[in-house]
Amino acid sequence: MKKRLMVPDLGGARAMILHRPHATVQALTRQLLAIGLAVSEHWPDLPAVALGADYVFFDADMGHDGQFPWAPGEAPMPMIALIGSEAPGRIEWALKQGADAQILKPVGDNGVFSALLIARQGFEARRASAAEIAGLRQRLAERQTVVRAVTLLATRGRTEEEAFAQLRQLAMAWRETIEQAAARVVARHAATGDGDVRHELS
Structure with a gap:
């Protein structure tokens, strides 16, 4: 319909x-x-x-x-x-x-009334598309951050599966989403050069 x-x-x-x-x-x-x-x-x-x-x-x-x-x-x-x-x-x-x-x-x-309707419809469609694109870019950036965090955690002799499991553990301990926890790991590494945050679980 x-x-x-x-x-x-x-x-x-x-x-x-x-x-x-x-x-x-x-x-x-x-x-x-x-x-x-x-x-x-x-x-x-x-x-x-x-x-x-x-x-x-x-x-x-x-x-x-x-x-x-x-x-x-x-x-x-x-x-x-x-x-x-x-x-x-x-x-x-x-x-x-x-x-x-x-x-x-x-x-x-x-002609003005139809122009008003067409303009409003076009504007709303353009704004919706822009919001959707921004959302997709945000999701892509978050996924890239998760991959980066897993890579950092895996450098400590862990497999990628073990690193992802640790990231999930960190997220639960910090009561955050995996994406938020990943951003914290990446930010810590950028600030200190250290991606190992296990001691922060205490």
Whole structure:
């Protein structure tokens, strides 16, 4: 069964428009207000309070690095590019900023609602993927730490099986996970050059 698109409640959401004064801004503002969003217009930079916005619309034609209070691609909300020029360099720049949707200029009397939904869906999917990748990297790092700890413990004439058994014993004694115990063994070795922590079991 396909998962249905969750339509967010847009009433009261805050949208910021980063665009020079123009008819595009007026048309966009009319649609956003009709949908129920609070709107503010800014140029040439977004203020720090933009960090609390729910959506940001930005001019892809005259936009440049440094206009946002965050690093490129790290916006904490959905970003919607307002595109008039389809020059590859401008499209590439908009994508670099993390555009989740786009609206072609000139902006007419519709298209904003669908752009809001697409941007929100794209933003959430991108954020979920980033969290999953971060989790996988963390798990990989923890596994590498366990392997490193077992290797250090095995240098004392133990087999890898015996070293892993000792690591498990350490984890139980310290009331930690095996990964946490492994990190402690590795940290001790880095600090003292000694991976033998048996005396710490007393």
